[in-house]
Amino acid sequence: AQTIHQWPVAEIKAVGSPLSLGCTIKGKSSPNLYWYWQATGGTLQQLFYSITVGQVESVVQLNLSASRPKDDQFILSTEKLLLSHSGFYLCAWSPQYAEQFFGPGTRLTVL
Amino acid sequence: GQQVKQSSPSLTVQEGGISILNCDYENDMFDYFAWYKKYPDNSPTLLISVRSNVDKREDGRLTVFLNKSGKHFSLHITASQPEDTAVYLCAAGASGTGNYKYVFGAGTRLKVIA
Numbered sequence: 001a002q003t004i005h006q007w008p009v010a011e012i013k014a015v016g017s018p019l020s021l022g023c024t025i026k027g028k029s030s031p032n033l034y035w036y037w038q039a040t041g042g043t044l045q046q047l048f049y050s051i052t053v054g055q056v057e058s059v060v061q062l063n064l065s066a067s068r069p070k071d072d073q074f075i076l077s078t079e080k081l082l083l084s085h086s087g088f089y090l091c092a093w094s095p096q097y098a099e100q101f102f103g104p105g106t107r108l109t110v111l
Numbered sequence: 112g113q114q115v116k117q118s119s120p121s122l123t124v125q126e127g128g129i130s131i132l133n134c135d136y137e138n139d140m141f142d143y144f145a146w147y148k149k150y151p152d153n154s155p156t157l158l159i160s161v162r163s164n165v166d167k168r169e170d171g172r173l174t175v176f177l178n179k180s181g182k183h184f185s186l187h188i189t190a191s192q193p194e195d196t197a198v199y200l201c202a203a204g205a206s207g208t209g210n211y212k213y214v215f216g217a218g219t220r221l222k223v224i225a
Binding site: 107 | 152
């Protein structure tokens with residue numbers, strides 16, 4: 001069975017500080033991977049997707065970047081956090097273009 | 112613009128009744144439609160999905176109906192139970208070449224009362 005793990009579970013960071021969030025999928029080779037963000041009270045928004053190692057496409061520009069260094073790993077990062085980056089970050093995977101399955105998420109608070 | 116819209120932010124249903132959740136979309140290119148269940152501070156869980164080549168799919172108490180001409184899809188939950196109380200998100204995607212973009216609705220909060 002496939003499992004998806006995100007780290008950290010929660011993070012409190014200062015404005016202007018760097019950020020790195022991680023996502024790992026086990027039990028599935030060459031999955032499509034996605035990053036989503038939901039502001040408090042907001043709608044879930046797709047940020048990035050990747051269909052293969054080293055290839056990432058941006059969907060929404062939020063001064064964030066993403067990378068896929070390994071087949072099973074997806075990283076979301078920024079060098080300088082903004083207050084508006086606060087929210088719930090979700091990683092998801094899908095077998096091909098199909099149903100998406102979400103990880104447990106990371107709660108980010110920027111102060 | 113809002114490509115996927117859930118016009119009802121909340122819905123209250125009596126236990127044992129049918130819950131009907133609705134979603135409207137704008138993009139003719141959408142060919143995949145899904146419903147997710149979400150509890151507060153948790154990630155969404157996929158309930159049921161359809162592709163645009165079918166107009167109905169059943170899975171237990173859940174049925175999704177797709178009306179392509181009306182750009183509308185819905186989730187029907189029969190014999191609603193208090194444990195069905197949650198936020199329900201609809202989602203749509205387009206499988207154009209190299210396009211793996213999904214759009215979610217804002218959610219409908221369903222409350223099933225005894």
